[in-house]
Amino acid sequence: MLLKTFGWSAAITIAGLVGGFLIGGPSGLAIVAILIVLEVSLSFDNAVVNATILKRMNAFWQKIFLTVGILIAVFGMRLIFPLLIVCLTGHVGPIEAIDLAIKGGDQETPGTYAHMLHDAHPSIAAFGGMFLLMLFLDFVFEERDLQWLRPIERPLAKIGKLDQLSVVVALLVLAVVSQTLAKEPGTVLFSGILGLMTYLLVGGLGDLFESQGEDDDDAAAGDDDAERSVATKAGDTAAQAPASKGVGTTAGKAAFFLFMYLEVLDASFSFDGVIGAFAISQDIFIIALGLGVGAMWIRSLTVYLVRQGTLDDYAYLEHGAMWAIGALAAILLISIKHEVPEVVTGLIGVGFIGAAYLSSLVRNKRIEAAGGQVEHLGG
Template identity: 40%
Template sequence: MSSLLRYGRYVRFPLICCAFGLAAVFASHGGLSPAGLQATWITLVLLALEISLSFDNAVVNARVLEQLTPGQQRFFLSWGLVIPVFGVRFLGPLLLVSLAGGIGLGEALDAALHHPEHYHELLELAEPRILAFGGMFLLMVFLRYFLDEAKTLHWVGVLEQRLSRAGRVPSLEVALALLILMVVAWALPATLRSDVLFAGLIGLVLQILSTSLADYFGGEEAAVGRLAAQSGFASLVYLELLDASFSLDGTIGAFAITTDLGLILTGLGLGALFIRSLTVMLSREKALDHLIYLEHGAHYAIGALGLLMLTGVVIGRWGWHVPEWLSGLIGVVLLLLALGDSLRHQRRQA
């Protein structure tokens, strides 16, 4: 009972916000009318979509968040929520829609607010670039974690030991990521090839840049911790960059569920609040020190999501789409398997 109370305090605030948010949607869309019930249900679906797609993000961010002070953690939980909800999930696609559609930012904003169907069409036009950017960033996160010769803790020993030994080859993760990007671009029409290559390279360069900066300070996690000790803004930028790559696929999928921008921001925003609370819980309770394979499962889920996003770039030319439920399901299954093995390891140690 005491454990439930201890862990429950982390989700108390998100639950209250969800209750108020769903009540506001219910009341503003007609209450018990069919429109009100449908809007409330759609918001719940979007909330579940965000949580399932971003759960592995919470595990990875928790390891970085352990380096921060409680005050900086609260800053990440509160003000850090503004950027993923309004920046990544609203302004980010807006900017990409503007660039891909060859229209002004004001016109894209007008379409988002007053012509959601047209905005959805523009978003679909920008989708290959968005997926290429996010897919390459996440793929680099996955490759960098496993292609590490200093890594000694292995979950899937046969595979991870080989990957760790392969990490002795300098910049192998960059070469593999570029090879995959070239294969994806080769499968696309010539008119789209250069845009996808450019977007993918931006994702790759941003990951290399953050890694190089971390190495300069003596290790990624230690670097983030020392920077955050001077300014919470430094850690916020690092964490939000990873969050951006996770959320891009979910944002596109949300418009496939509904074109109501208010419902999208409400559902995804409430889901992001849950994920942030979970991140803080994992960090403060030092859960990753006991659940030793959970971080492995999260990175496998990251790699799967990155590959699915790049696959979506290729199959999108035929009008196909990787369903968001598949991405979420793969991530949840991998994390549950890692959690189960971590608990079994704990029992063996005991």
């Protein structure tokens, strides 16, 4: 199981380290290794959240996430997206942006690729911060049987019954941030609204097509029941209707939009890592290698969590990941004006996940001690 899930990640890690050595010698190899660790530590909570969505997909779309999805993550988000941002914000053409990327240069030197990308950080942070904030708010405002931080989550779930509260709170936060932290309030406000709209659009389309798929399955199941009833009445005991699709698997348009949702979610998580990587290296290819390999490990970890049923065994992991997302959203919005070290971001995420894991262990032991008869003991 481990070899099947993480084998490609291990092989690509070796290839990435070799590539780093060929590009930059021993220092290039070391920087790629550092960036791999940075990406995994910053995005571990991303794997947990991805797993909660990925387990709703069928096996085909899980494979698409691990294959096509990784190509989007590596070449799209870690290579093409920064070039696109430089083109848009620096008002340069694609060829000039590529030339600047190859030349390198640090963030402090005006006109360099890193400096242009750093200047675009407020817009990027506003977009990603609002997307992640909406994800967090929708989670904490939802009423659920199992709660982790009950003194906080219970009252939030109660006030969450107010329709569209997440959107109201997110827009209020965006208005305050744009007026107090941004040098260009209009740009930050516009980017943040785009992030919120993207969340609502992609998530809404996924829910729409998933609900339509469930209706189709119910209709198909009704037809199957009718066919079996007719066959039984006719005395044809050999006639059997074809089995319907498994419960909990999403395919077709619904799975496509869930896949798109995952890709935007991955993008929101990767913004800080992509920009922060320029503090370690100014070589865009070294950065793409290190962050790309790290993204592959996150995807393998996501698939492992789904196939092992880890989220079911450790019930509070999703809660910890969502609180880590809330913290990351806050950090992205704060970083519009203030520098936040990547180590702080990583430690906060790992801290929430670790605390949720320990809480899950305690809960499991209490349920075992009670004979397994209390389903939500400790929730």
